[in-house]
Amino acid sequence: MRKWECVVCGFIYDEAVGMPEDGIAAGTRWEDIPENWECPECGVAKADFEMVLVAA
């Protein structure tokens, strides 16, 4: 499982944890999150500013 960081605000998406409150189950891989998903903290689009891989 990997972690991804929003390049704009630093929000970390941890695949192992997911975002259950927002309907993204624990274990959801980054590739499987819809393209219209937005960073929950600053609102940048998934496709625009790319989350960067911070840990494997």
Place this chain on the structure above:
Amino acid sequence: MSGIVIIGTGLAGYTLAREFRKLDKETPLTLVTADDGAFYSKPMLSNAFASNKDPEALISQSAEAMAGQLDARILTRRRVAAIDTAARQVRLEDGESLDYGRLVLAVGAEPIRLSYEGDGADAVLSVNSREDYGRFREAIEGVGHVAVIGPGLIGCEFANDLRGSGREVDVIGPDTAPLGRLVPEAAGRAIQKGLEAAGIRFHLETVVKRIDRKDTGFRLSLDNGETVEAGAILSAVGLRPDTRLAREAGLEVDRGIVLDRTLATSAEGVYALGDCAQVAGLVLPYVMPIMHAARALAKTLAGEPTQVSYPAMPVVVKTPAHPVVVAPPAPGAVGEWKIESVGEGVRAVFSQGDEVGGFVLTGAEAVKEKQALSKQVPAVL
């Protein structure tokens, strides 16, 4: 018809350009900026010291790369001096003029500067751009003690970050508790305790009167008689929307450039967004409103007039020593704060009956409720 001109290449200017190009690949697009046009994340400026990032490391794309991606012309290090709305032209400081069909002001905000007595007053720095960050980094090179003027959101973030880089930090301001403008006092006190536990010192309910040079550093004399010695001084006393160009062009301005929900100014064909904007009465200098505004304005510019809507937009304060999330109640909202301790911090909820109007969560334990509470607060616009 001539094209679209955007003044400013911050998050507002560039995000609008990206959103617009998704909808319209033909209309000529020109961006003009006073800086180098590099795309960077401004929020990262207040957590870059602890990770020891230099100004270059903060750049995610150069202006040339952005120009290619956006199929746009980007004029860098060119300042706009004036706008002529009758002739639909912007005039650059070097005398050149650009014609526009539609114009967008994304010129940001300017740090408020206070004046002080003493021969060290001119050494006070503010950080509101990558270039400012570079200057401040030079100023704190080899400096073990930094004074931060202003205990607001950005002051606290910098204080935490500087402390995280191993420096001594003193924060000074007139408020009774940190984040005084955003949170009720009890929440501010919890934040103060959390940051003090990390070694940050606060001097509250007082202001800096004098700044004198002393040896290689400075001595700050406070109104309450205390003195603070520091090797560098950062001012974070707030930002003021940059309304100069708009005002001089005769556009309606108030605290920011006055806009309706389509982000239109009072002049035909001229729009604005970002830190310079006042949308339906609200000045919200954060990233989330910019993203929503950019998506709405892109549609309008592509021919489908669209009003901006803002969902609930809790602000995450980047103070890892004591994390904070704030969703301020709407101005004038009726209700009461209910505040309880949770772990090291507090959970403060503003409500009227069952209606939650806003909240503040402080400390690692309390912030876990962010998602759940965010669903209960009303949309901002």
